[in-house]
Amino acid sequence: xxxxxxxxxxxxxxxxxxxxxxxxxxxxxxxxxxxxxxxxxxxxxxxxxxxxxxxxxxxxxxxxxxxxxxxxxxxxxxxxxxxxxxxxxxxxxxxxxxx
Amino acid sequence: xxxxxxxxxxxxxxxxxxxxxxxxxxxxxxxxxxxxxxxxxxxxxxxxxxxxxxxxxxxxxxxxxxxxxxxxxxxxxxxxxxxxxxxxxxxxxxxxxxxxxxxxxxxxxxxxxxxxxxxxxxxxxxxxxxxxxxxxxxxxxxxxxxxxxxxxxxxxxxxxxxxxxxxxxxxxxxxxxxxxxxxxxxxxxxxxxxxxxxxxxxxxxxxxxxxxxxxxxxxxxxxxxxxxxxxxxxxxxxxxxxxxxxxxxxxxxxxxxxxxxxxxxxxxxxxxxxxxxxxxxxxxxxxxxxxxxxxxxxxxxxxxxxxxxxxxxxxxxxxxxxxxxxxxxxxxxxxxxxxxxxxxxxxxxxxxxxxxxxxxxxxxxxxxxxxxxxxxxxxxxxxxxxxxxxxxxxxxxxxxxxxxxxxxxxxxxxxxx
Numbered sequence: 001x002x003x004x005x006x007x008x009x010x011x012x013x014x015x016x017x018x019x020x021x022x023x024x025x026x027x028x029x030x031x032x033x034x035x036x037x038x039x040x041x042x043x044x045x046x047x048x049x050x051x052x053x054x055x056x057x058x059x060x061x062x063x064x065x066x067x068x069x070x071x072x073x074x075x076x077x078x079x080x081x082x083x084x085x086x087x088x089x090x091x092x093x094x095x096x097x098x099x
Numbered sequence: 100x101x102x103x104x105x106x107x108x109x110x111x112x113x114x115x116x117x118x119x120x121x122x123x124x125x126x127x128x129x130x131x132x133x134x135x136x137x138x139x140x141x142x143x144x145x146x147x148x149x150x151x152x153x154x155x156x157x158x159x160x161x162x163x164x165x166x167x168x169x170x171x172x173x174x175x176x177x178x179x180x181x182x183x184x185x186x187x188x189x190x191x192x193x194x195x196x197x198x199x200x201x202x203x204x205x206x207x208x209x210x211x212x213x214x215x216x217x218x219x220x221x222x223x224x225x226x227x228x229x230x231x232x233x234x235x236x237x238x239x240x241x242x243x244x245x246x247x248x249x250x251x252x253x254x255x256x257x258x259x260x261x262x263x264x265x266x267x268x269x270x271x272x273x274x275x276x277x278x279x280x281x282x283x284x285x286x287x288x289x290x291x292x293x294x295x296x297x298x299x300x301x302x303x304x305x306x307x308x309x310x311x312x313x314x315x316x317x318x319x320x321x322x323x324x325x326x327x328x329x330x331x332x333x334x335x336x337x338x339x340x341x342x343x344x345x346x347x348x349x350x351x352x353x354x355x356x357x358x359x360x361x362x363x364x365x366x367x368x369x370x371x372x373x374x375x376x377x378x379x380x381x382x383x384x385x386x387x388x389x390x391x392x393x394x395x396x397x398x399x400x401x402x403x404x405x406x407x408x409x410x411x412x413x414x415x416x417x418x419x420x421x422x423x424x425x426x427x428x429x430x431x432x433x434x435x436x437x438x439x440x441x442x443x444x445x446x447x448x449x450x451x452x453x454x455x456x457x458x459x460x461x462x463x464x465x466x467x468x469x470x471x472x473x474x475x476x477x478x479x480x481x482x483x484x485x486x487x488x489x490x491x492x493x494x495x496x497x498x499x500x501x502x503x504x505x506x507x508x509x510x511x512x513x514x515x516x
Contacts, residue, residue, distance in 0.1 A: 001409050002401070016411045020400040041501040045353035045444045049342040051404050074356075077405045 005082045006060045007068050013060075021057035023047050024069040025089050050074060053092055057085070071095060100296040103207055122288065123295030128302045128328050132160045134483055135321055135330035137307045137344060139163030140172040141283070142461055142468065143336040144290035144301070145476025146483065148206075151297035153477075154484035159299045160330075161291075162323060164306035164340075168287030171338045171468060174406075174438035176361050176383065176395040178374050179470040180217045180278035182237050182244045187494040187506050188447060189240040194491050195474025196277060202473055208289030210281045211388065216373040217278035218247075218256055220423070222267045226379055230273040237275075247272045256373050258424045266422040267380050280374060280385055286472055309347035310335075310458065318348070318457035334459040334483050339404060339439025341462035350453055352462070353500045354441045357398035358408035359466050362416075362435035364427070366390030380419035392430060394420060398440060398466060408437040440466050443500075446509035450475060450495040451488050459483050460497065 002015035029035045029043055048054075054074045059067045069087070071080040081095035101107060101120045111118045134150060136143045139161045150156045163169075179199055181192035203209050221227045230246070237244035249261040252272040261269045291301055302325075309322040310333055320329040335344050339356040346352075371386035381397045396416035399408045413435060421428045443449060443463035448471065450461050461479045464471060478492040488496075499505055 001411065014411075015401075015409060037501045041353070042351070045500045046351045047353070047355050049352070049355050049402065051340070051343050051356075054402060056401070072401070074403050075405060077403055077407065 002072075002077060002079060004058060004070065004079050006063055007082050007084050008064045008066050009060065013063065017060060017062040019059045019061045021059050021067065024055040024057045053080060053097070055089060058082075071097075100292060122292045123301055126160070126295075126300035126302050128160060128162070128305065128323070128325055129300065131320075131329040132300075133158040133330070134332045134334065135159070135328060136161045137321065137333065137335045138170070138337040139167045139287070139291070139301055139303065140170050140336065140338060141168065141286045141290060141472040142172075142464075142475050142479070143334075144168075144287055144294055145472055146334060146336060146461070146479045147294040147299045147301075148290045148297075149477050149480035150484060151294055151299055154480060156484055157298035159294070160302055160328065161294070161299060162302045162305050162307055162321065162328070164304070166303050167291055167301060168284055171359075171438040171440060172283055172287045172472075174359075174361065174436055175283060175469040176385065176393050177280045177283045177387075177469060178217065178278075178376070178383065178385065178467075179212070179281055180275050180374075181242050181470070182217070182219070182233060182273065182275045182278070183508060184233055184236050185506050185508060186240060188508055189237065189242050190491050191448075191474055191478075191495070192471060193240070193242050194477070195471045198473035198477060199281065202281075202286075202289070206289035206293050208285060208292060210285045210289055212279065212281040213388075214277055214279040215385070216255065216274055216276045218252060218373055218375045219273045220252070220267075220269050220375065220377040220379075221271045221273070222269065222377065222379040224270070227270050230271070234273050242275070243277050244273055244275045247274050256371070256375055258371055258426050259375070260423055260425050267377065267419065269423075278374065280387075282388070283469060290476070307337075307344060310344060312348060312455060316456060318455060332457045332459065332483055334461065334479060336461040336479070338462065338464070338468065339441050341441050341460065345453075345460065348455055348458055350455060350458070352449070352460075352497075353444055354463055355402050356404055356439050356441050357401070358403045358405060358437040359395070359398045359440045360408040360412060360435060360437045361393065361395040362413060363387070363391040363393050363433050364430045365433050367392075367430070370426075375423070377419065377423060380423070382416045382419040382423070384420060384424070391433065392427065398442070404439050406437045406439055440464070440468070442466075444509070445499075445505040445507045447506035448475065448495050449497050450479060450492040451482050451497070452486070453497055
């Protein structure tokens with residue numbers, strides 16, 4: 001069971017309160033008509049699928065219902081830190097994680 | 100390798116079981132091979148078997164980071180079926196089913212393939228319509244699948260609760276009689292034994308850390324924990340870790356790795372005659388030959404390489420099982436485990452060539468790779484040997500995510516499967 005800290009509610013809660021929403025920091029191309037098929041494939045389908053610290057989106061569906069971002073180690077499943085949606089991507093050092 | 104037969108059994112019974120030889124040697128890697136297969140699960144070992152047997156390519160190594168068959172081959176719920184909606188999938192899975200039927204004889208190894216039937220329950224009007232569509236599509240493709248009323252389903256599987264006031268009422272079911280289960284470990288062992296007898300090296304406890312490409316871009320070999328191994332061709336069949344390995348060759352994959360959990364109960368006498376799946380509540384169950392109820396469901400919601408998964412999913416699965424089969428509400432569960440499955444956006448596999456010369460991939464089987472084992476292995480071996488797609492794996496390209504020619508079993512089933 002994951003313990004996830006909602007940055008808005010400022011509480012650490014069990015994973016059942018949250019819905020996973022895929023990899024974070026994936027920006028939709030501003031003009032889809034202008035991108036190549038390769039770039040469009042990368043945007044739609046290709047994911048980093050990191051083995052280690054993974055930047056991902058979660059939604060506090062059974063709480064404030066807002067989206068936020070989390071960094072989670074996909075080997076240990078430990079949530080290393082969470083931050084508000086729209087905030088810049090923090091480094092592991094920013095989150096106080098020793099590499 | 101000793102050939103198994105009634106005669107060999109009797110002979111060894113009389114000489115104190117001293118006449119059996121090692122099933123396969125634990126090989127040390129050589130410096131160079133024609134083909135290196137990454138991952139000694141059923142798919143990888145099977146590909147080695149077919150490369151040696153059907154294409155005469157025996158200078159092959161299967162390299163495994165852990166122990167043989169210790170990944171998803173040893174962690175799945177052993178369900179075998181071919182009742183997929185789309186033509187491409189029906190051909191691939193039915194090819195596998197054809198091979199399953201003769202596999203024990205082909206390998207001289209009992210994989211305990213049991214055609215006990217797979218029953219897929221419909222709980223609502225949408226399920227009924229969608230399964231009937233599946234039944235018709237399957238029959239047009241020559242894949243057996245029949246529609247049963249709730250009473251017929253109950254007759255086929257007596258523990259089923261078909262009462263009208265059930266939480267998940269059974270409105271009917273699709274039955275594929277030719278489907279069933281097999282002994283998962285025996286599949287890996289049988290393929291390993293057969294491949295090793297033909298000269299294939301099986302190297303265990305040797306993680307592949309990267310794929311090395313030469314100046315022309317073509318594959319040169321693999322970096323491993325025991326040093327560099329040169330190879331003309333490399334086939335990656337590494338399930339949940341495929342994208343990590345492919346990244347090292349500069350190929351980014353449309354894959355995400357999720358935990359898929361399963362659990363078994365305490366063993367009981369035979370009471371459950373077939374496999375039952377319920378897509379709507381997402382649980383499935385069968386009874387192993389040891390007597391344990393083997394239970395599985397969908398993946399956890401988040402990506403992970405932990406091979407664990409969380410308990411909320413187990414609770415959800417067992418709640419559904421208890422509703423559908425009230426007779427099992429007091430069964431105790433013995434153990435649970437997880438595997439790491441690689442899921443594609445359209446829930447169909449990627450099987451064949453890659454943009455890199457000499458590099459082949461067999462991945463993206465998601466939550467349903469076991470049933471495909473012989474078919475995937477057989478067509479992968481063809482593609483590696485001839486450097487061209489087999490007619491059955493031809494649609495399952497990596498390129499389909501660029502062209503948009505998806506095989507959208509995700510939409511067809513509405514769940515991961």
